[in-house]
Amino acid sequence: MLFSLLGAMAKKHWQNATVSATPIDRTTTPITNLTQRSAVDFGAVSVPLILAQGNGSIVQAIADRNMIYAIGTLRYLGHTIYRAYLSQSEGAFLHIAVEDSKPNEVLEFRLYQPYQEFVVRWGTVEDAAKDGVPDPDLALVWSTWMLENPDPNIGGFIGCPTLYGKLTDLDPASTSDPKTPFLYHRTWTPGNGRIMPIHTVENLLDSDGGTTRVEHDMMSYARPLTDNTKFEYLTISAISGPNIGGVVYWLGLDMTPNDLTVYPPAVPG
Numbered sequence: 001m002l003f004s005l006l007g008a009m010a011k012k013h014w015q016n017a018t019v020s021a022t023p024i025d026r027t028t029t030p031i032t033n034l035t036q037r038s039a040v041d042f043g044a045v046s047v048p049l050i051l052a053q054g055n056g057s058i059v060q061a062i063a064d065r066n067m068i069y070a071i072g073t074l075r076y077l078g079h080t081i082y083r084a085y086l087s088q089s090e091g092a093f094l095h096i097a098v099e100d101s102k103p104n105e106v107l108e109f110r111l112y113q114p115y116q117e118f119v120v121r122w123g124t125v126e127d128a129a130k131d132g133v134p135d136p137d138l139a140l141v142w143s144t145w146m147l148e149n150p151d152p153n154i155g156g157f158i159g160c161p162t163l164y165g166k167l168t169d170l171d172p173a174s175t176s177d178p179k180t181p182f183l184y185h186r187t188w189t190p191g192n193g194r195i196m197p198i199h200t201v202e203n204l205l206d207s208d209g210g211t212t213r214v215e216h217d218m219m220s221y222a223r224p225l226t227d228n229t230k231f232e233y234l235t236i237s238a239i240s241g242p243n244i245g246g247v248v249y250w251l252g253l254d255m256t257p258n259d260l261t262v263y264p265p266a267v268p269g
Contacts, residue, residue, distance in 0.1 A: 024209035026265070027071040029082045030098055030106050031257050036207040037265035038068045040086070040094075045111070045259050052253050055225035057232045058169055058182070059113060059251050063088035070206040074216070075100070076198045077188065079107070083202070089113055095252060110233065112252035116166060119246045120145070120238075145238050145247050146217060149194065158197045158236055158247070161186050163221050165234065165249075173226070184221035184234040195219075197238065214241040230254065 026035040034040070043064050052059060065088070072083040072093070078100055083093040091114035097107045118139045122128040125143070128136035138144045147155030157163065165182040174180040189195050197217040204212040218237035225232060233252035239245065 024207070025205060027073065027082070027205055029071065029084065029096055030104050031094075031096060031109075031262060033262040033264045034068065034084055034094070034096075035265060036068055036071055036205065038084075039263040040066045040068060040084075041261040041263070042066065042259075044261070045255065048255065048259060049253070052225060052230060052232070055227045055230060056173075057225055057253060058165075059111070059232065059253050062086070062092065062111065062113070068207070070204050070212075072202040072204045072214070074200045074202045076200040076218075083112075085204075091248075091250070093250075094255075106257065109255050109257055110252040111255050112233070112235065112250040115234070115249040115251045117246055117248040139247070142238070146197070148196070151194065156194055158217060158219050158238055159186075159194045161190070161192055161194070163219075163234065163236065182223055182232075184223045184232075187220045187222050187233070212241065214239055214244070 024036075026037075029035060041064060042062050045062065046064075049057075049059065049061055067087040068084045069087050070085045072085070074081040074083070079097050080100055080103065082096040084096070086092045086094070093112055095108060095110040095112050097109075098105060099107060120142050121140045122131070122133075122136060123142045125136060125138075125141055128134070128141060143155050145156070145158045149156050163184050163186075164180075165184065167181050169181055170178070171180050171182045186195075188198065197219050200216050200218065202214040202216060204214060206212070216237040216239055218235060221234040221236070222231040223234075224230070231254070233254075235250045235252065236247065238247050
């Protein structure tokens with residue numbers, strides 16, 4: 001789905017990279033040199049990643065050297081968000097957030113990597129029954145994620161005040177149930193009731209100048225790590241676009257631009 005689409009995009013642009021005969025458009029980001037076809041050295045990131053893992057993060061290590069094969073631009077909550085997609089980790093990206101009124105002042109700089117995705121097949125359980133599936137996996141039903149109901153116990157998981165991670169990723173600190181997965185709390189508009197997901201459009205510009213439009217209905221969550229000073233983020237989105245549709249999760253950690261080295265585009269466009 002989205003992760004495989006991004007992976008195919010990365011493979012296309014970096015296993016078969018060629019010098020374009022004509023200049024292409026590139027996205028200007030607040031990070032110096034960070035644009036399509038930039039090289040990014042993550043050598044220094046290993047230290048904060050190891051520290052975060054030591055404090056309970058389940059974010060995985062990343063290859064030292066990546067290329068930026070596409071950049072997505074989104075707007076929500078008065079901010080512009082850049083997603084610089086990384087060639088060596090399918091679906092992973094650098095997240096850069098700025099206020100619209102201060103476009104050069106970076107407010108958030110994070111590394112996000114894919115966590116899980118669901119290819120949703122039906123709008124409702126009743127739709128599944130019409131297809132001869134009377135007891136579908138609820139993760140494959142849109143109403144599970146997007147039902148417009150203020151009760152967080154009745155569907156509409158995107159926008160609920162809390163969200164669990166994978167059942168296979170269990171929280172060793174849980175005192176109520178040793179089989180409880182990690183629990184993340186909503187960071188956009190905290191509270192006890194469900195709120196509607198944020199709807200936004202991501203405009204992806206790849207390193208050949210091709211464009212892809214992806215619609216998101218999304219929400220951000222986080223959980224504190226064991227040092228109680230840092231967080232692991234979970235972003236969830238119901239997505240739709242050309243030949244894609246479903247629900248995707250990413251996990252993220254705060255970084256700083258000084259944690260990596262960015263080189264200007266190595267392949268002329």
